[in-house]
Amino acid sequence: MRSPVSETHSRNARARIRKAGRRGAIVALVAACIVSLAACGDDSEGSSSAGTPKSLNKATGTPIKLGILNPVNGSAKSPGAPQGLNAAVKYVNGNLGGIDNHPIKVVSCDVDVASPETNIGCANQLAKSGVVAVIDAFNPTSSAALPILQSAKIPMIGPVPFDTVTGSKPDDRVYFGPAPAAFLLGAMQSIKQQGYSSVTLANLDLPSGHQTNDQILTPLGKSIGLDVKGVYYSPSNPNFSVLASTIKSTKAEVAGLLLALDEPTCNKLAQSLQNVGFKGVIFLATCTEFINKLGQKAVGAETYSSVWLPTAKSSAPAEVKKNLDVAADYLTAQGGPSDWYAFATFATVVDFAKTLGAAKPSEYTGPSVLKTLKAVEGYQSFLGPVLSCNRPTSPNCTTEFYNFKVVGNKKTELVGGKAIQPDPKGLKAIPGAN
Template sequence: MRWRAGRIAAVAVTAACVLSIVSCSSDDTSSSGGSAAEESGTKATGEPIKVGLFNPSKGPATQGGVTTGTNAALDYINNQIGGIGGRPIEVVDCGIDQTAPESTISCANQFVQAGVVAAIDGYDTESAAAMPILSSANIPMVGQIPFNTATGAQADGRVYFGPPPAAFLVGFMQSLKAANKNSLTLANADLPQAHQVFDGLLVPLGQQLGIAVDAVYYPPTGPNFTALASTLAEGNPAAAGLMTSPNDNTCTNLAQSLKSVKYQGTVFLAACTEFIDTMGSQAVGAQSYSPVWQPPAVDSAPEPAKTNLQTAQKYIDNQGGTAGFYAYGTFATLVDFAVTLTDAGVSDFTGPNVLTALKAVTDYQSFLGPKLNCGKATTPNCTTEMLLFEVTGDKKTEPVSGGFITPNPQVLSLIPGAA
C-alpha cells in the first residue's frame, strides 16, 4: 500500500485550527484520504486497543520524556484524530530499569497477560530480553530506534520507524569526514551494551570511513564530568562527546565541562536537547542527532514536519513534564502507529494482523521524520535516514546538511540488521 505525503499535514493543520482562534477554511480536501484520523476533534470511542509500553522510568537511567510523549500522544490520538479506526488506544505502561534485564522480562510477561496487540519499545537498552516472550505470544515490538543491538539485528516480529543505531554513527562520521575532521573520541557509560556498540560498531565503522576513533568509559552513577571532559580533550580530537546518554543532564554537564577545559573541537551530544536551552549561546557549534525534527530546528523543517512539530509541541507542553528528544520521538512513534493502522483498515486487532499491516507500509510520510518503507527482510527499520543538528544561535539549531542524511549503505551493510 502507498501513503500520501500530505496526509499527516492535513491532520496537524486541522488540529491546529481547533486549538487556536485562527479561522481555517475547510474547502481544501486535496490531501484527504477519508479516514477518521483526518477529522480534527474526533474523539475515539468503543473498546480500547491495548498496547504495552516498555517505559524506562525506573533505575539510574530514566528517560522521563517517554512518559511525557506517551501521555501527549494519547491525548492527541484519542481526542483529536479518532484513535485507531475510531477506537481509543489504551497503554499498559510498565516501568523498566535499563540496568536490570529482569525488569524488561517482567514487563513482557505482563503484556502477554494483558492481551496487548503490540509492545512499544521506549528506547529500552535491554529490549532483547523481551523478544522470546513476545515472539511466542505473537506480539510485535514497535519503536523508533532499537537501542539494543541484538534487537536491531533481526527483522522478524518487530518494526522500528526510525533508523538503526549504526546510521547515527555513520551519518555523524560522514559529516566529520566531509568537514575534513579525522579524529573522534566518544564517552559512554561503562555498561555491557555500551562496549558492544563501541567495540563492535564504532571502531570498525571509523576504519571504513577513515576516522581514528577512541572510546572513553565512565561509571554509570556519579561520573566526574570535569575529569571526563579532560580525558576526552586529550590529544585535541576533532570531535568529542557522547554517542549515547542516560539522560539530558549528563549531556549538559559534559558540555559545560568541555567548555571549562577549553576544548576547541566539535562537541557531540548524542540525542540530547536540553543543553541547548540551558547553555544558550554557549552551546553554539555543538551537534546532536535525531530520527525526527525537534523544536529548536522548527524554522528549518519542511512541511508537513513543521506543522506537525508545532502540533506535537502544543500537546507535549500541555503535559508539563520532561520534553526533549524522547518526548518527541515517542509522540511521533505512537502517532505513526495509529495512522498507519487506521489507513490499513485493520479491524481485527491481533498481534499478527498489526505486524502484517506495519510491515506493508510503503512510501509513507511519517509524522516528524522521513518517508518510510517497512517490511525489509534484512532490517526491522523503515529508514536509514537521520538528522544531524548543529546549534547555530541562542536556542536554535539547523540540520548540518540542510535535511536528512543518508548513511553510506555499503558501510551500513557491515552491521547486522542495519541495511
Template sequence: MRTRPSTWRTVAALAAAALVLSSCGADGTDDSEADPGSGGSDPAAALDGPPVRVGFLNPSGGAVPQPGADTGAEAAVDYINGELGGIGGRPIEVVSCDTDTTPEKATSCANTFVEEGVVAVMDGFNLSSSATLPVLKAAGIPLVGMIPFDSVTGAQADGRVFFAGPQAAFLVGALQAFKQTGKDSVVLALVDTPSSHQTIDGLLPLLAEALDMDASGVYFSPTNPNFTALAAAIAKDDPDAGGLMASPNEAACTALVQSLRKIRYDGTIFTAACTDYIETAPADAAGGALYSSTWLPAAMDHAPEEVKADLKAAQDAIEGVDGGTGGFYAYAEFAQFVTFAQALSEVTGELTGPTVLSTLKGLKDFPSFLGPEITCGSKTSPNCTSETLLFEVQEDGTIEPVGGDFLQPALEILGQIPGAV
C-alpha cells in the same frame, strides 16, 4: 519524575489531571481509572468500539533512564484520541510497565503485556528489549519502536518494526558529516553498560576503518559520573570532535559541555540527542552538533513548511503534560505512537498482533510523523529507514540540519553491521 499507574485509561479526567504511571504490578491489574468527579473532558469520549491496547516499555527508571519518553507517550495518547479520532475510531489505551534496564524486568513486563491482551508493545528506547522477544513472539505480539537501543533487538527483523534508523545509522551519519567537513579525529563517550561495550569495542573500530578516521571511545559511570574527568579524557589528544555518543539525560550533556569549554576545548562538541544545554549554556552551545530521528522544536525555523504544523502540534501536546519532560525522547516517543496510529488507521476488522505486524511490515513510502518517508518489511533489518538528522547549533540558539534535511548514511558501511540494512 512522577509516579504513574500501570494502564493509561483515557477516561473522565484525562484532560484535567495528568495521568500518573507506576510500574506494572505482578498481577498486571489496572488501577488507573481517573476520578469521574475530577472534571474535564475525555479525549476518547466520542470514540466508539473497543480500545486498541498496546504495551509500553517505560524507560523512566533504572541506572540509565530516558526521561521524557513517558511524557511523549502520554501526550501522544491524548493527541491520538483527541485530535486524530483514535485508531480507526477506536481509542488507544496504553499498558505501561516501568523498566530498569535489566533483562529480568523486561521479561516480567512482557509477561504482563501478554496477560493484559495487548496487540503490540512499544519499545521506549529500552536497553534490554531483546529479553521480551521470546515471550512476545510466542504470543504473536510485535515489538514496535523507533531506534533499537538493544543491539540484539536491532540485529534481526522478525517480530519487530522500528520506524527510525538503527543506532549505527546515527553514528555513521555523524562521523560521515564530520569527515566531510575535515574533522578526522573523534572521541565519543558512553555510559558504562554491556550494550555500550558492544558499540565502542565492536562497532566503532569498524566504522573508523571504513571512514578512514581516528575514532575512539571512553566510558563513564552510570551512577557517579565525573564530567570534569570525562572532559579531560575526551580532550586529551585534542580531537576535531568529541562528546557523547548517547546521553543518559539532558543534565549530563550540559555538564559535559560546560566542562569541555572550561578546559578550553574548541573542537566540535557532539551532544548525542540533547537540546536543553543550548538554553542552559547558550554561550558554550554554538558550534555543537547533535543527531535526531525526528524534527525538534529548536529546528522550527529551519524545518520544511509541511513539517512545521506537525511540530507545533507535538510541541503543544508535550508541553501540555503536567509535570512532563521535553527533549528528544519526548518528541521521538510522540512520533512513534502517532506514526503507529496513522499506519493502522485504515485497517478494517479486528486488530490483533499478527494484523498489526503485517500492516506495519507492509508500509511503503509512508510519511512518518516528524520523520522521513519509511518503507518497512526488510528481511534483514527491523528498521524502516536508515536516514537521520544531524543538527548544528547556531549562534541564535536554533539548530539547523546539515544539508537541510535528512541524511542517508553510506549503505556500504551500514551493510557490514547485522540488522542495519
C-alpha cells in the same frame, strides 16, 4: 532531504496500506499515556492538564491495549518518553479518532533500563495482560524482553532501538527511526565531510555499549578514514569531570556522547567539557536541553535526531512546521520535558495511528499487527522522513536522519542543509542496519 509528500502521494500511500490490510495484515498501534508508578497495570487515557487542546474527533470504540517498557526506574531515566506517550495518546484518541475509532489504552510496566531483570519481569507481565504490541522506549537492555514477547507473539515497536541486539534482526519488531549503526555511520560521514579527522565518543559501560564500540563504531571509522575512539561511563554513577578529562586527553577534534539516556547526562558532560578546556566540537547524540541551558555557549555544538525538532523549525518543511506546533501544544499541556525523547515518541505514536488505522482491521492481534506494520511503504512520517518498513534485514523503517548544528541562541540548522543518508555499502556490513 525529502519534502512532505503531496496529497496524491499521501492518498497512494494510504491505498497501499489499505491493500496490505486486505491481504490479511492488521493494525497495531502504539501509543502511550502517562505511566503509573506501579510496577505494571492498566492505565486509562488519563486526565488532561490545563490547556490541553480541545478534542475534535474523539475515539469511542473498544480500546486497544498497548504495552510499554517504561523507562522511569533507576538512575538513567528518560522522562521525555512517558511525556511524549501521554501527549500523543491525548492527540490520537481525542483528535484523530484513535485507530479506526478505537482509543488507545496503555498497559505500563516500569523498568530500569540498566537492568535486564526488570525487562524480563515486565515482559512476563505484559504478555499476560492482553496487549497487541509493546513499546520499546529507548531501552539499551530491551533484548532481555524479546524471547518472552516472541513466545507470546507480541511484537516490539518503537522510535529507535537503543539495544544493538534488538536492532540486529527484523524478526518480531518494527522501529520508525533508523538503526544505531545508521546514526553512527551517517554522523561520522558528516564529521569527515566537515573536514575533521578524529572523534571520541562516550557510551554506557554496558555490554551493548562495548558491542557498539567494538563491532560498529571502530570498524565504521576505519572504513571512512576517520580516527574513532570510544570511552565509557557508568549508567548508575557517572563522574563527568573524569569523563571529560579522559575525552580531552584523546586530543579529538570532535567529542561527546554516542548515546544518552537522559538530558541531564548531556548537560553535565557539555559543562564538564567546557570546564576542562576542551576546544573542539561538542557532539551530544540525541540531546536538546543543553542548547537552552548553555545558550550562546552551545553555538558550534552538534546533535543528531530521527525527527525534526523545534530549534530547527524555521528551516523545516511547511507540513512539518504545523506538526511541530501540534506536538508542542500537547507536550506543553502535559508538562515535563519537551526533548528529543518526547518529540520522537510523540511522532512514533501518531505514525502508528495514521498508518495502522488506515488498514481498518477486523481484529487486533500481535501477528496481524506485525504483518501490517511490515507492509507499510512510502509513508510520509509525522516529523521525519518517508518510511518503508518492509526491509528484509532490518527492523527499522528508514536509514535517514538529521544532524543539527547549533548556530545561535536556541537555534539549530541542518548540517549541510539536508538530511543525512548513510552509505548503503557501509550499512550492509552491519547486521540489522540496512
